[in-house]
Amino acid sequence: xxxxxxxxxxxxxxxxxxxxxxxxxxxxxxxxxxxxxxxxxxxxxxxxxxxxxxxxxxxxxxxxxxxxxxxxxxxxxxxxxxxxxxxxxxxxxxxxxxxxxxxxxxxxxxxxxxxxxxxxxxxxxxxxxxxxxxxxxxxxxxxxxxxxxxxxxxxxxx
Amino acid sequence: xxxxxxxxxxxxxxxxxxxxxxxxxxxxxxxxxxxxxxxxxxxxxxxxxxxxxxxxxxxxxxxxxxxxxxxxxxxxxxxxxxxxxxxxxxxxxxxxxxxxxxxxxxxxxxxxxxxxxxxxxxxxxxxxxxxxxxxxxxxxxxxxxxxxxxxxxxxxxx
Numbered sequence: 001x002x003x004x005x006x007x008x009x010x011x012x013x014x015x016x017x018x019x020x021x022x023x024x025x026x027x028x029x030x031x032x033x034x035x036x037x038x039x040x041x042x043x044x045x046x047x048x049x050x051x052x053x054x055x056x057x058x059x060x061x062x063x064x065x066x067x068x069x070x071x072x073x074x075x076x077x078x079x080x081x082x083x084x085x086x087x088x089x090x091x092x093x094x095x096x097x098x099x100x101x102x103x104x105x106x107x108x109x110x111x112x113x114x115x116x117x118x119x120x121x122x123x124x125x126x127x128x129x130x131x132x133x134x135x136x137x138x139x140x141x142x143x144x145x146x147x148x149x150x151x152x153x154x155x156x157x158x
Numbered sequence: 159x160x161x162x163x164x165x166x167x168x169x170x171x172x173x174x175x176x177x178x179x180x181x182x183x184x185x186x187x188x189x190x191x192x193x194x195x196x197x198x199x200x201x202x203x204x205x206x207x208x209x210x211x212x213x214x215x216x217x218x219x220x221x222x223x224x225x226x227x228x229x230x231x232x233x234x235x236x237x238x239x240x241x242x243x244x245x246x247x248x249x250x251x252x253x254x255x256x257x258x259x260x261x262x263x264x265x266x267x268x269x270x271x272x273x274x275x276x277x278x279x280x281x282x283x284x285x286x287x288x289x290x291x292x293x294x295x296x297x298x299x300x301x302x303x304x305x306x307x308x309x310x311x312x313x314x315x316x
Contacts, residue, residue, distance in 0.1 A: 011230060012229035012230045012233065015173065015261060017306050017307070019306055025304075025305075025306060028279065028304050028305060029305065031278075032279065032305065071170035071261075072169060072170045072232065072233065074230065075170065075230065075233060096254075098302075098306045099302070099306045099307060100258045100261070100306075100307055103173060103229075103258070120189075121186065121190065144256075144257070146183075146186050147183075147186060147187065147190065148175050148177055148183060148256045148257045148258075149175070149257060149258055
């Protein structure tokens with residue numbers, strides 16, 4: 001695993017927010033950006049497909065509604081309304097309130113980049129799972145100590 | 159002032175962080191992105207030029223060290239190490255700790271967009287000033303209630 005190679009393949013792609021009322025916040029951002037309101041996905045997928053894990057343990061009930069808008073081409077605003085179950089989303093909202101939750105990077109090798117963030121940047125893997133249609137995976141890594149934020153890695157399998 | 163026109167001219171351009179030690183955090187992000195460490199600007203400019211205002215009142219002592227890196231072309235990571243004086247940066251760090259402080263948009267008409275954020279999105283102008291070389295202006299607007307974040311408007315006069 002060559003350090004240089006991995007990082008050059010990660011591309012900034014998202015600013016993610018946790019919100020209490022995704023419909024209300026979505027409407028406001030659509031008005032702000034003067035775009036049509038995007039559809040709200042009712043959940044992030046079913047556990048049988050996503051295999052959601054929180055701190056390495058299966059979390060079949062953790063879920064959230066999702067909506068996406070372009071900030072600029074290739075960089076999205078993600079709105080996340082967590083359900084009531086513990087998750088990286090619900091826990092952050094309980095603790096810090098609504099607001100910016102993570103920045104995300106697309107990469108081709110999320111497992112390796114996650115390992116690097118853990119080993120070289122003091123990160124902790126908080127939650128991970130496959131996309132609802134099994135077309136990729138996400139990994140949330142608490143990098144607050146060194147990088148002052150939560151980083152999400154996104155990997156498309158296609 | 160036509161709503162549609164204004165918002166289409168605002169372009170997402172920055173994720174800004176407040177940090178306690180800009181040199182240490184800068185070194186870590188440079189390692190993460192595999193780039194040279196950018197220079198640190200020793201301050202955001204002198205009051206005689208910037209005319210910094212906080213909640214509409216002159217704030218000659220508010221200042222910060224700054225460093226910038228590209229997240230993707232056209233979108234920067236900004237690191238901000240506030241000095242000890244009250245400012246939108248120092249106050250946020252005292253209250254919430256280090257971390258993501260704002261998202262910024264470039265626009266051609268920051269005063270009008272700020273007015274719109276205040277009137278239509280419940281925003282509050284927190285701090286504003288000219289760039290250190292007088293080539294533009296910035297306006298920080300607390301939009302937490304409706305848009306769940308702080309928005310910075312950036313306007314180049316050139």
